[in-house]
Amino acid sequence: MTQSVLSNHLKIKTMINSYSDSFTKAELKVANVVNERTEEILYFSVTELAEAASVADATVLRFCRKIRFKGYQDFKLALAQDLSAQKQFNVEETGADDYISHFFQNIHYTIEECKNLITKEVLDEAIAIISEAKSLYFFGVGTSGITALDAKSRLMRIGKRADAISDPHFQSMLAATLTEKDVVIGLSVSGSTKDIIDSLTFAKNNGAKIIAITNYAKSPITKIADLVLLTSGKELPLEGGSIFAKMSQLFIIDLICIGLGIQDEEKTKRMKEKTAKAVINKIL
Known part of the structure; x- marks a missing residue:
């Protein structure tokens, strides 16, 4: 169980690494931002990610398609699933918090x-x-x-x-x-x-x-x-x-x-x- 959860969490970064040799210099900038600021990316618009990587919006979209996603929203959904799996792993390890107070x-x-x-x-x-x-x-x-x-x-x-x-x-x-x-x-x-x-x-x-x-x-x-x-x-x-x-x-x-x-x-x-x-x- 633990191993499968961790493997799922690593899926997006594994895909990025596997395609890294085919990235242009601009696409590589996007990959670096995604790897370094993974959780922040979930709240980024296309334009915000493009600015963070100092590239054009179109470069972000090409990056997403290159790693086999239909578009930016499809990429963010998969990223959210990865992080959700990691959070589930943390809950299994540490136990659930007081969700009423947290909410x-x-x-x-x-x-x-x-x-x-x-x-x-x-x-x-x-x-x-x-x-x-x-x-x-x-x-x-x-x-x-x-x-x-x-x-x-x-x-x-x-x-x-x-x-x-x-x-x-x-x-x-x-x-x-x-x-x-x-x-x-x-x-x-x-x-x-x-x-x-x-x-x-x-x-x-x-x-x-x-x-x-x-x-x-x-x-x-x-x-x-x-x-x-x-x-x-x-x-x-x-x-x-x-x-x-x-x-x-x-x-x-x-x-x-x-x-x-x-x-x-x-x-x-x-x-x-x-x-x-x-x-x-x-x-x-």
């Missing part, structure tokens, strides 16, 4: 880190853009699509109309109809979700303002966005839908709602009362 500490750390990433000037600018928007849309797919629906609900309760679009086809069609008076908030933990990038690009080309909520300052979504709000709670490839990443997104959305509410406290209070009364009879 709580992670929640506390996530919110604290998210708070430290926020720049009030940028947040205020985002709130001003949203406040002036003729139409406001949240774009997200997968679990970020669920967060988009939550954001729509929270804004509705304070009297701010917004829509949440999680289907990539509808996102693209809607994006084609937007103007400079509209605002799209793109939600993507990785900042490199292809469907979101494509939809936001359409919206941007039609003049819409783009606000990105993402974990990665250097990712494709930030190149499109007019404004970036950074989140914490980074998730591993094996942890899609991580509650820490979702909490971080919701933390930012709540701050936006609070900021909007402060602009007109009387209206916000009135709308909260009206929306509460509208659903009170539905509670048994």
Whole structure:
């Protein structure tokens, strides 16, 4: 058991070593970063790994394909599986920790880190853009699509109309109809979700303002966005839908709602009362 776990952990590095003679000088730089900073790589976007290795994004993709992976995300998934196997080995050797306390500490750390990433000037600018928007849309797919629906609900309760679009086809069609008076908030933990990038690009080309909520300052979504709000709670490839990443997104959305509410406290209070009364009879 122990031997198989350790062998699995060494799989990626073994593959890298076996192909090392065929690497170009640039690809070898990527290999060195992966070997030296293995756990960090799990939280790197393509661009961040490329910068760490002082190479182009395309070099990272060639490196992944050379060691028989379809792309960067496929490579990171395999790397996560290797490290997960190693962690399982450590648990078998040392015993499981108090997972309740560990989970709580992670929640506390996530919110604290998210708070430290926020720049009030940028947040205020985002709130001003949203406040002036003729139409406001949240774009997200997968679990970020669920967060988009939550954001729509929270804004509705304070009297701010917004829509949440999680289907990539509808996102693209809607994006084609937007103007400079509209605002799209793109939600993507990785900042490199292809469907979101494509939809936001359409919206941007039609003049819409783009606000990105993402974990990665250097990712494709930030190149499109007019404004970036950074989140914490980074998730591993094996942890899609991580509650820490979702909490971080919701933390930012709540701050936006609070900021909007402060602009007109009387209206916000009135709308909260009206929306509460509208659903009170539905509670048994």
